[in-house]
Amino acid sequence: MPIDFANELNPSQLEAVMHQGSPALVIAGAGSGKTRTIVYRLARLVQDGVPPENILLLTFTRKAAQEMLLRAGSILGRNLSGTSGGTFHSFAYGVLRRNGRTLGFETGFTLMDRADSENVVKEVKDNLKLGKGDRSYPKKNTLLDMITKSRNKERSIDAIVESEAYHLSAYAEDFQSIAGEYTRFKQSHALMDYDDLLFRFEELLRSDPSLLEELRARYQHIMVDEYQDTNKVQARLVRLLSGESGDVVAVGDDAQSIYAFRGADVANILDFPKIFKDAKLIRLERNYRSTQAILNLTNHILAGAHTKFDKTLVSDRDTGRLPRIVHPLSDQTQAKQVVEEVIKLAKKYPLHDIAVLFRAGYQSYPLEVALSRVGIRYQKYGGLRFHEAAHIKDVLAYLRLTHNPADMVAWRRVFAPIKGIGPKTADRIAKARLTADGKYIAKAMKRFPALRELFDHLDGLRNCSRPGQALERINMFYQPILAELYPDDYPKRQTGLDQLSQIATNYTSIDDFLADLTLDGDQEEEKRKEHALVLSTVHSSKGLEWSAVLIIDLVEDRFPSKRALARPEDMDEERRLLYVACTRAKDSLTMFVPATIFNRFNAVSEPATPSPFIAELPGDCAEMWRETYASGLRQETQHAGTHASGVNGNALPAEPSDTLSPGPATGTPKLGICRHKIFGQGKIIAQIPPNKYRVNFPGFGLKVIVADYLELL
């Protein structure tokens, strides 16, 4: 039975769904039925006779792709499994694996996750003898950050250091050489990191025209979701695959761009019509998700942006209840109040339809304790992942070695539990293994009997072709090691390993299994728990929606995160992040602004300033509640922020030239460098009316300083 598209969709959605044969850009506001549009277009293509295998659907997470294909399939009443769908990274991985030889990986390659990459960077740094004895030398995390930022943004390391970490400029040269060595290490050990997947994929397409032709012939219809969060390579990849006038539909929302930190470039959306010939522009502006009361607030948040968005969402729904801004006395009592609020909400909505959102993973810890205490089940998105746990990585190391004997990262791991073998000896043995230096190996096995067992074990594994079977054997071998390594909680870790074995049985290829774990984090997450409250970072909440949303820790330094504010533009990204958070809510939105924050650095509760995004909101768009010392909540009768007077929803200073120009503000030239008597030279991040500046001082961090004390340079 044919689908009645005109009846199921609004005119703009219909236009997007019916579009075919040339490039199109769909600007889809939050909650405007973006997913629905993609799903229906998939269904429409297939209904019109397009074979599913000619469609490529690129999304931000693999879960999103799977869900869309599933929905399209159920509308059509047929299976769309032939469709290629996934993230840029997973798609690239698949092609690279089939064509690795072209790039010089004769026997394939191993994909590294973040932790692996960091370890390699650290090793490279040590080998170069950099930073010896320097306590304040940048950590491996920072080192890798600089390297991947430089790659993703396609700017030199020097440029990155200068614009967003200039307090590290003394190390810029080191970064350069570490980056060079890192690249060589990866190549010589058949390793790839996330960035390599994209860049080497591009390299492959450019160096192998016949492969490119083949892919183009196959993927005649391409759809890209979350286009605002693509970076430069990704945009080039789309263009390579589709051609300038191919059938490519990009969907995105410039107001929801929240991945600039990893090189996402809003310019991709803005330039789409320039790059793709005769691109059609379609706008989806009607919001089907949130109540008007919620949208009023989110529109205010967006209005304060320095980069202007010509976007005012209008709801298709009732006015609804006003959002609430709650001021607990501390972040400890905040947890208690969130729990109480959740209990109230749970009478109206199922638990999995309620979410608590926060800027960074660690911010939910106090809440997690409080939830456990009262016995509310929860599931957490973002933050630490299943496969990042040490014991999981240990077990996977054995598996990796069966396919890539050059994988030094894995060798280190499997040697570590053997007493007497430290990093040096480990390296030596691994090298001897590679160069077939039998003498050294024999000597080593004599000295460390456990080594023979290990090698026998690894040899045994190479006969297993199925990952499930291999993991069974590994678990047996690893069992005693686990108990010794983690005496406190090894039973709990054991269940994690059992889960891993379970997941592994779904795979027939070890390579695929390993890659999927690093590319997609949690398979475990698939079985999304029914009846469990959702805790999520805002980033991980992208694309999702809940009836009730609670946002915590809306105070200066946490949201906006002080770590994120290296450049003036970053403030706007934090703002968009809050916009994304608020627009997740369908019916109920509650925001928490604790008066004090516990600082684990000195174990003291410190006073906190409300987030500027909250302080600037006009009083009529939210109810204000305050925790009293009697530990109850009291609603404030007067209008919201007294400090918001005169701000009118726009905290940023009137900068005449910028307010007029649409599109991204060009570098905000008026916010420059300044000097302070005590803190020295610093970079001005924002102006705070009437007479203050927010300044980033290297070594001292962000400060809000009265203009009189600053010397502008």
Place this chain on the structure above:
DNA sequence: GTGTAATGCCTTTTT
């Protein structure tokens, strides 16, 4: 070279 204990430092977001 390795293992252990003590110290000082910082804790964003994700493929």
Place this chain on the structure above:
DNA sequence: GGCATTACAC
């Protein structure tokens, strides 16, 4: 609560 470094004993 983790990470990197240092000091010290084997």
